[in-house]
Amino acid sequence: MKKTNPSFLNGVPELLVLRLLSDREMYGYEIVQAIQTETKSSLSFGEGCIYPYLHYFEKEKLVNSRRKEVDGRNRYYYQITPRGRKRLKELSSEWSRVTDGITLLMGGKYA
Amino acid sequence: MPEDNLLQKFERRLLELGFPAARRQRAVRELADHYEDLKQSAPENGLAAVNVEAWVEGNLGDPRALAEQAVSGLRQSSWWGRHRIIGFCILPLLCFGPAWILGGLLCGLLFWLMEFTFGPAAGIWVKDIMAQDAVARIFLPMFGVALNAGVIGLFAMFFCWLAGRSAAGLKWAIFACAASAIHGFFFHVGLTTHRLWIGYAWKPNWVCAMTPLLVAGGCWLRQRRQESRRLATLALPLLLVGFLTGCASPKEKPVSQRGWIGGEYKQARQQGVVTAMSASPAVAGCLPKELAAKRAGAILITALSSNTPVATAGLRANDLVLEINNQPVTQLKTFRSVIDGCEPGSTLAVKAYRDGQTQDFRVTVGKETFRRGGVFKIALPCVVHDWDLWPNPGFSLVIVGYEPNPGLRPQCNNSSDVFDEDWKAFVGVFELTGGKRILDQKN
Numbered sequence: 001m002k003k004t005n006p007s008f009l010n011g012v013p014e015l016l017v018l019r020l021l022s023d024r025e026m027y028g029y030e031i032v033q034a035i036q037t038e039t040k041s042s043l044s045f046g047e048g049c050i051y052p053y054l055h056y057f058e059k060e061k062l063v064n065s066r067r068k069e070v071d072g073r074n075r076y077y078y079q080i081t082p083r084g085r086k087r088l089k090e091l092s093s094e095w096s097r098v099t100d101g102i103t104l105l106m107g108g109k110y111a
Numbered sequence: 112m113p114e115d116n117l118l119q120k121f122e123r124r125l126l127e128l129g130f131p132a133a134r135r136q137r138a139v140r141e142l143a144d145h146y147e148d149l150k151q152s153a154p155e156n157g158l159a160a161v162n163v164e165a166w167v168e169g170n171l172g173d174p175r176a177l178a179e180q181a182v183s184g185l186r187q188s189s190w191w192g193r194h195r196i197i198g199f200c201i202l203p204l205l206c207f208g209p210a211w212i213l214g215g216l217l218c219g220l221l222f223w224l225m226e227f228t229f230g231p232a233a234g235i236w237v238k239d240i241m242a243q244d245a246v247a248r249i250f251l252p253m254f255g256v257a258l259n260a261g262v263i264g265l266f267a268m269f270f271c272w273l274a275g276r277s278a279a280g281l282k283w284a285i286f287a288c289a290a291s292a293i294h295g296f297f298f299h300v301g302l303t304t305h306r307l308w309i310g311y312a313w314k315p316n317w318v319c320a321m322t323p324l325l326v327a328g329g330c331w332l333r334q335r336r337q338e339s340r341r342l343a344t345l346a347l348p349l350l351l352v353g354f355l356t357g358c359a360s361p362k363e364k365p366v367s368q369r370g371w372i373g374g375e376y377k378q379a380r381q382q383g384v385v386t387a388m389s390a391s392p393a394v395a396g397c398l399p400k401e402l403a404a405k406r407a408g409a410i411l412i413t414a415l416s417s418n419t420p421v422a423t424a425g426l427r428a429n430d431l432v433l434e435i436n437n438q439p440v441t442q443l444k445t446f447r448s449v450i451d452g453c454e455p456g457s458t459l460a461v462k463a464y465r466d467g468q469t470q471d472f473r474v475t476v477g478k479e480t481f482r483r484g485g486v487f488k489i490a491l492p493c494v495v496h497d498w499d500l501w502p503n504p505g506f507s508l509v510i511v512g513y514e515p516n517p518g519l520r521p522q523c524n525n526s527s528d529v530f531d532e533d534w535k536a537f538v539g540v541f542e543l544t545g546g547k548r549i550l551d552q553k554n
Contacts, residue, residue, distance in 0.1 A: 027144075028141055028144070028145055029144070029145045029148040029149070032145075045172075046170070046171060046172020046173070046176070046177065047145060047149070047170050047171050047172065048142055048145065048171040048172045048174075048177040049172060049177065049180060051138060051141050051142065051145075051177075051181065052177070052180045052181040052183070052184035052185075053184070055134070055138070055181065055184060055185065056184040056185075056187070056188055059185070059188040059189075060188065073144050073147065074140050074144065075144055076137070076140075076141055
């Protein structure tokens with residue numbers, strides 16, 4: 001059976017969030033700002049969308065969260081779990097494989 | 112305040128979609144925090160104060176869409192959220208029996224543990240209390256109603272909790288309660304002094320049917336108390352009235368009647384190899400030799416209450432009925448069919464054998480009212496059936512079997528819970544019985 005690339009289409013938010021959290025723990029707004037800064041605002045999305053993703057990852061045990069009071073406000077910080085690191089590794093290699101393929105095609109006779 | 116509007120819209124939509132309360136508070140808190148952060152960063156982006164709120168709201172996205180996305184994410188992360196039709200429409204119908212088996216086994220284990228810890232005296236003490244007249248008459252029926260309502264109520268509440276936890280929403284919680292109510296309509300938990308049984312019957316069980324609907328009403332009231340208070344305050348008392356009506360258990364109208372003379376009977380045969388091997392509960396090997404020489408069998412009266420037509424006519428226990436309506440009877444089924452066919456109030460000529468003498472009696476036939484029905488039982492504790500390979504109408508291979516009633520009938524003795532079995536089929540712990548529920552017996 002031929003392999004498909006569902007992660008290429010569905011796993012992008014997962015890849016980005018896990019990659020950012022692999023360096024340090026972050027909260028929602030911080031993650032959104034980091035994505036926009038690191039990608040030079042090439043990705044645009046409703047910032048509130050990040051929370052359903054974070055909650056889903058937490059339910060899947062890819063990330064942990066802890067509540068912290070900062071300036072009188074409750075903030076939830078997220079950190080990557082060992083399971084999340086494993087998933088990040090899988091997604092990164094899948095991403096590299098797909099982008100290598102696309103780069104080859106784009107640089108070939110269709111360039 | 113505009114931020115209140117956005118957050119309120121977000122929270123209201125989450126509430127409508129049945130997002131669990133704890134998660135809802137957290138999602139709102141996180142969004143509010145994000146809102147504040149965006150607002151504080153607005154001057155850095157060179158925005159004028161009047162445009163800040165519109166910019167922040169634009170950046171965060173449509174609150175309704177965000178709420179829907181949050182609910183969808185939670186649904187996708189649980190099996191109950193992904194398979195709502197199976198989880199909340201089909202499983203409530205299928206799981207109640209197994210849940211009861213587990214519950215029954217747990218009760219059995221607790222009882223065993225109690226006897227193991229405190230000795231056999233504890234079990235005897237409980238049984239003695241249960242056998243007391245006041246307990247059997249007053250408290251057991253009350254406990255029976257509480258058991259019916261409590262068990263199915265907890266079952267419905269469990270599915271409502273699952274619907275809330277998986278963000279499936281109120282609609283699916285109500286579906287689960289409705290499925291439980293349909294199921295409960297035919298489901299019965301019976302509790303008598305020496306027996307706890309569960310099963311299905313055509314007789315409606317209003318307590319079990321109304322309890323899940325009350326649970327659904329409670330869920331609805333809890334979620335929609337702001338918007339639909341008037342409707343909920345109207346619906347809940349109606350459901351409560353239904354429940355209380357169910358508790359009152361109005362007496363059913365009798366639908367059929369037949370002749371009745373009272374007493375318990377067996378077929379009397381001469382003691383021999385065949386009688387010993389068949390070991391049928393309907394056959395007694397007690398036919399005297401002087402009768403055995405002339406006939407194949409007779410009908411033995413094994414028990415007789417004093418207020419029955421047969422006793423009033425002068426017959427006694429251990430008499431042998433030889434003829435009925437001037438026709439010889441040797442088979443229990445023939446004897447039963449003659450009595451069933453008699454008109455209540457008519458007179459029946461009975462010839463009986465007592466102490467070596469033949470005597471004639473005239474029995475005034477009484478009336479027995481009954482309702483046909485069936486019962487599906489899950490035997491608790493597991494009933495072990497004997498091997499029965501003897502070629503009679505029924506058979507038993509321990510876990511699979513079919514047993515037609517050979518003609519035995521229980522005496523009613525003014526009890527309202529007597530079931531006259533016509534046949535019984537069983538597979539493992541599941542048992543299906545067809546027969547008649549005796550409602551009344553009158554001279």
